[in-house]
Amino acid sequence: MALGLWCVCEEPPTHLQQAVLLREHLSRGRPPLRLTGVTALQLLDLPVPRGRSWVTALLRDRPAPHGPELVRHLDSFIHLAWDTARFHSRLPQLRISRSHGLPTVLGSWLAHLVDPVEALVVAAPMLDPWAITATLDALLSRGPLPRAVVATPTWTAPPPSRAPVHGVTRSSSGNLSTGGPSNPASKRGESAPLSRPRRSEPVVPVTYTPEIVRALLEPLPLTSHGVRAVSRALGRTAPRTWSPMETLVRLIVVAAGFPAPVMNVTVRTPYGTRHLDLGWEEEMVAVEFNGQVHSTDHAAYKDEMHRLEVLRDLGWAVRVLVYDDLVDPRRRGEWLTWLSRRLGPPRPRRTRRSSSPRARTRPSARDESEA
Known part of the structure; x- marks a missing residue:
């Protein structure tokens, strides 16, 4: 996957495990990167519903401009964001963009992620409006997320050194852990959490509310498609929604x-x-x-x-x-x-010009395969 990156485990690492490892590897000796977009949403265990054309037509929504790309990005692409210095990579599965500078949260395996609101703004061009609402419903209905007090990572250039070697083992609990070949703990079969938070970055729990989401959207560019889409979807959310299909049924009922x-x-x-x-x-x-x-x-x-x-x-x-x-x-x-x-x-129901293509009464083959 990258020079100096290796992994030892009983099974090949999953796509998300690879994303956590690669972020850790690329942030060694460089300005630290954070995971963003659909990669960050998945690592936060937030739903990222795939597009269903019949839903968009039924709700008279505008389809996502890059909706057909969502499946590939969910399954094979890794989305990273830089804060302090532009970053480039030739790895074909990477998508690297500039962060909007919102706070850092910790996801699975303590990976450093952009704030979920920022991640959703980045992913929004690939998500239909109802799917954005479903993701927001899940965010607003879950418990607190661990957020780093420092909003953006800081970095001091290290002295020149050899390329780092980064390793991973699988503990009996199935958690990812770090430890190179010279790490005595890894030889004994012990493990330490991957991407553990720095001591200089205290973590506080944050429970998301509509007011917090609006405040996080406030400093973002109003002309951004993602910002506009998330702002509109926020007005259609409902508390205590525990699954994307509950969101969809509610939207159909209200639209009726x-x-x-x-x-x-x-x-x-x-x-x-x-x-x-x-x-x-x-x-x-x-x-x-x-x-x-x-x-x-x-x-x-x-x-x-x-x-x-x-x-x-x-x-x-x-x-x-x-x-x-x-x-x-x-x-x-x-x-x-x-x-x-x-x-x-x-x-x-108020009659208005539909911004989506003509409604189809039956789902496409792709819709049925994703149901």
């Missing part, structure tokens, strides 16, 4: 003219506390989305069936959806009609 639901409504039952994906508490109406886990895990399926019956016994009207109920126009119309009988007729 129904009142915005409360996400993951808490309901106390004789069998414990339960959560409903989308709920209207006053009317006791709820919509649940079941993903693949409910069809592949028999225990999850049995628990789900019992949970639904308990909720219905308590007076809740619950409609369970799967992916085909969203993409198929006839099936989508059926559950939206069911919703109108319980919530009242939806508000008329």
